[in-house]
Amino acid sequence: xxxxxxxxxxxxxxxxxxxxxxxxxxxxxxxxxxxxxxxxxxxxxxxxxxxxxxxxxxxxxxxxxxxxxxxxxxxxxxxxxxxxxxxxxxxxxxxxxxxxxxxxxxxxxxxxxxxxxxxxxxxxxxxxxxxxxxxxxxxxxxxxxxxxxxxxxxxxxxxxxxxxxxxxxxxxxxxxxxxxxxxxxxxxxxxxxxxxxxxxxxxxxxxxxxxx
Amino acid sequence: xxxxxxxxxxxxxxxxxxxxxxxxxxxxxxxxxxxxxxxxxxxxxxxxxxxxxxxxxxxxxxxxxxxxxxxxxxxxxxxxxxxxxxxxxxxxxxxxxxxxxxxxxxxxxxxxxxxxxxxxxxxxxxxxxxxxxxxxxxxxxxxxxxxxxxxxxxxxxxxxxxxxxxxxxxxxxxxxxxxxxxxxxxxxxxxxxxxxxxxxxxxxxxxxxxxx
DNA sequence: CCTCGTTAGCGTGCTCTGTACGCTTATTCC
DNA sequence: GGAATAAGCGTACAGAGCACGCTAACGAGG
Numbered sequence: 366x367x368x369x370x371x372x373x374x375x376x377x378x379x380x381x382x383x384x385x386x387x388x389x390x391x392x393x394x395x396x397x398x399x400x401x402x403x404x405x406x407x408x409x410x411x412x413x414x415x416x417x418x419x420x421x422x423x424x425x426x427x428x429x430x431x432x433x434x435x436x437x438x439x440x441x442x443x444x445x446x447x448x449x450x451x452x453x454x455x456x457x458x459x460x461x462x463x464x465x466x467x468x469x470x471x472x473x474x475x476x477x478x479x480x481x482x483x484x485x486x487x488x489x490x491x492x493x494x495x496x497x498x499x500x501x502x503x504x505x506x507x508x509x510x511x512x513x514x515x516x517x518x519x520x521x522x523x524x525x526x527x528x529x530x531x532x533x534x535x536x537x538x539x540x541x542x543x544x545x546x547x548x549x550x551x552x553x554x555x556x557x558x559x560x561x562x563x564x565x566x567x568x569x570x571x572x573x574x575x576x577x
Numbered sequence: 578x579x580x581x582x583x584x585x586x587x588x589x590x591x592x593x594x595x596x597x598x599x600x601x602x603x604x605x606x607x608x609x610x611x612x613x614x615x616x617x618x619x620x621x622x623x624x625x626x627x628x629x630x631x632x633x634x635x636x637x638x639x640x641x642x643x644x645x646x647x648x649x650x651x652x653x654x655x656x657x658x659x660x661x662x663x664x665x666x667x668x669x670x671x672x673x674x675x676x677x678x679x680x681x682x683x684x685x686x687x688x689x690x691x692x693x694x695x696x697x698x699x700x701x702x703x704x705x706x707x708x709x710x711x712x713x714x715x716x717x718x719x720x721x722x723x724x725x726x727x728x729x730x731x732x733x734x735x736x737x738x739x740x741x742x743x744x745x746x747x748x749x750x751x752x753x754x755x756x757x758x759x760x761x762x763x764x765x766x767x768x769x770x771x772x773x774x775x776x777x778x779x780x781x782x783x784x785x786x787x788x789x
Numbered sequence: 790c791c792t793c794g795t796t797a798g799c800g801t802g803c804t805c806t807g808t809a810c811g812c813t814t815a816t817t818c819c
Numbered sequence: 820g821g822a823a824t825a826a827g828c829g830t831a832c833a834g835a836g837c838a839c840g841c842t843a844a845c846g847a848g849g
Binding site: 471474477479484485487491492495501504507508509512513514515516517518520521524534535542543544546550553561564565567568569570571572573574575576 | 683686687689691696697699700703704707713714716717718719720721722724725726727728729730732733736746747750754755756757758761762764765768773776777779780781782783784785786787788
Binding site: 586587588589590623624625626627630 | 823824825826827828829830
């Protein structure tokens with residue numbers, strides 16, 4: 366027996382996903398600074414206030430955008446791979462999904478990502494870790510450490526990658542005051558972000574391996 | 578021979594540090610949302626537009642706030658300690674400095690921290706790594722990996738710590754769909770943030786050790 | 790087919806933001 | 820003391836988020 370909805374005099378013409386997609390389009394086109402309720406409404410050919418039928422807040426809309434971006438990550442575990450390889454692939458998928466929309470990075474930080482896809486992702490990572498023999502609190506720490514590395518990487522990448530202009534500036538620092546930094550910057554310059562990410566991740570994985 | 582400044586008809590009554598301190602006071606009291614040019618001006622008992630004699634932008638003011646917060650980290654290297662211990666202490670100092678003003682965390686992310694104290698901090702970390710036998714590109718990767726861990730940690734902590742309400746919510750997830758996650762959340766619950774941070778860091782350090 | 794109830798959609802307007810512009814006033818130098 | 824210069828600020832404007840209440844489109848019952 367279905368308890369039908371009492372009344373539906375006029376069906377909603379939009380879904381939250383569609384609104385989020387519109388907002389994401391605005392962001393991708395005009396940057397995060399270009400995101401405004403008016404801009405999103407215009408993108409949907411609606412009046413500004415119509416958005417508020419679907420969204421309580423600008424805050425909530427931003428959350429939906431993050432959800433949308435993160436919903437692109439494949440959370441299935443690659444079969445027939447070592448636990449470390451599984452984790453690597455899962456972690457790289459998150460990086461790629463966020464990397465596809467660099468301008469939303471600040472939003473992913475501010476908005477608690479309790480989105481369903483991140484939960485599924487965590488579950489998959491935990492499964493891989495379990496394959497690797499991790500259990501109990503140690504497994505919890507392992508997951509969190511990986512999460513921290515991902516977040517830090519994304520943040521740092523879209524804030525000045527190793528091969529970016531920031532590093533170039535560091536290479537020109539006064540060598541008297543910052544000898545190691547200047548030298549390190551020169552060494553780091555030719556390392557592309559992908560490689561930096563992979564090598565850092567493999568350090569973390571080695572640490573996990575060595576810790577149990 | 579000093580080339581004197583041509584004219585100084587009226588001395589500045591404020592320093593950028595003092596403005597940053599006022600802004601930080603506003604943030605600490607009213608949260609980041611309470612930060613506005615008017616609020617900072619009021620905090621200094623000035624007219625709003627007077628601020629613009631010292632600051633070109635709200636953007637720049639935010640940068641100064643970050644600088645101020647980060648200027649609290651002691652960048653001297655603890656003597657007579659293993660390289661790993663040195664790194665641990667240096668890393669924890671950054672965490673503590675930022676942790677003293679949780680509301681500025683989003684600012685530290687948005688604003689490129691090319692602040693002098695972070696440069697000195699990096700130099701110190703590099704020195705410790707050099708003690709540990711790291712050189713060349715490998716040392717660069719090591720520094721970046723540590724930085725990523727710090728950033729990710731700070732971010733994650735002020736976005737839902739392991740022992741926070743977020744984890745409690747996870748513990749109550751449908752066990753059918755998220756068996757490992759629910760179980761992990763229960764295991765993680767009693768772990769305080771400090772311990773989580775330390776154990777994660779030691780994983781990274783172990784990884785660094787194992788990588789060379 | 791018509792009417793009624795409900796809700797999607799939106800126009801108006803308020804408050805608050807950052808900041809451009811230009812005036813007033815305090816201060817230092819000769 | 821007078822002139823020059825910059826500090827300090829009052830006013831004003833564009834654009835933001837969103838509260839409020841009206842209008843109109845639609846589904847259901849007669």
